[in-house]
Amino acid sequence: MKNATQDVRVERRHATTPADEYNERNGPQKFLSSNEISTIEPFTFMGLPSLRYLYLNHNKIRSLESNTFVNMSKLYRLYLHTNEISTIEPFSFTNLPSLRYIHLYGNNISHIEEHAFGNLTSLSTLDLTGNQLNCDCSIFPFWSWLIKRSSIGTSSKCSNGTLVTSLQPAVLETCHPDNCPQCFNGGKCGAMGYELICDCIGQWTGTFCQGTM
Template sequence: MSNLFSSSVSLSERPRLLANTFVDSVNEFNDLQELILRDNDLIEILSDMLCKLNGLIRLHLSGNKMKKFSVNWNCLQNLVVLDVSGNEFSTLSTHLWEVLPSLTTVDISSNPLYCDCDIIPAIKELSKSPTSSFNQGYAICVAPESRKGQNIFEISNSACKDSHRAYCRLQ
């Protein structure tokens, strides 16, 4: 479902309209394994929108305008692949893997990543195996200035002290 909305549908209205497709449906979507919602200028996914997609294992949200990804704790328990490339995420949290226990692969490339010490735990999670992150060469820091242009997988946490790390959410 790429380019799903006409230009006359406002950005703020799109998440609600999309949620109505799934939340209000009598269908449980048990056989739906892959959902492609790329290039829809989505600014968010409502946290309960995907709860009926029990069989979903791949979710593609690339090319949207999302700054965060929220999902209810009991939703998307079988999700293995999450593609949020080409959005507006500035950081990533390990909370993502707590909420999505089956998640093994994430694509966060082409996002304006702020590579401070708070992102280090997520980078470690993404680095657990060669398949943990797609397009690793395109996950580039835009800030702070000292790390601008650096690949997130080349960041050392030696400059970060445990006292400066904060629990952050996927933004």
């Protein structure tokens, strides 16, 4: 079996050596901070089901892909702060029943995809301080997820400083996926402000992508 760090792309120009440690109070921990890591391959840490604390802060991680953190049944606290993360893809966090704390402050997160955090049943704190989320219709899935989980403490804010949890349902009701127009010729439903429109491709244009240029 591969070592869990083999698929983590690391450039060690001024990096410290990763260290594993067992703490009697906290349990197994993995330290990968300050290693200039830019990419984490899917399933990299899946072979560490007993890991409790994972430190990936102060790196150069740019995005979290689907299945980045999956099937880590004992993971309790995850440190991802002070990276360069801009996007969190669907199912980046999957089957993590013990995860209580996710530290994502000090990144460049502007967009969180639907199902990014999945069903994190034990999550109590999601720290997104210092990220400026785009609060147009694209925020609707994340906003809906937070509203249904009012017990989660979060400091997530829009780029204008508004707390995501304070966004009014009346403003976002037009953003519900049920309000997506029927798009033709390969067009897809997309957000423009607080309105859902057809995003056309190729030569197609018009409200429903039925006209040509």
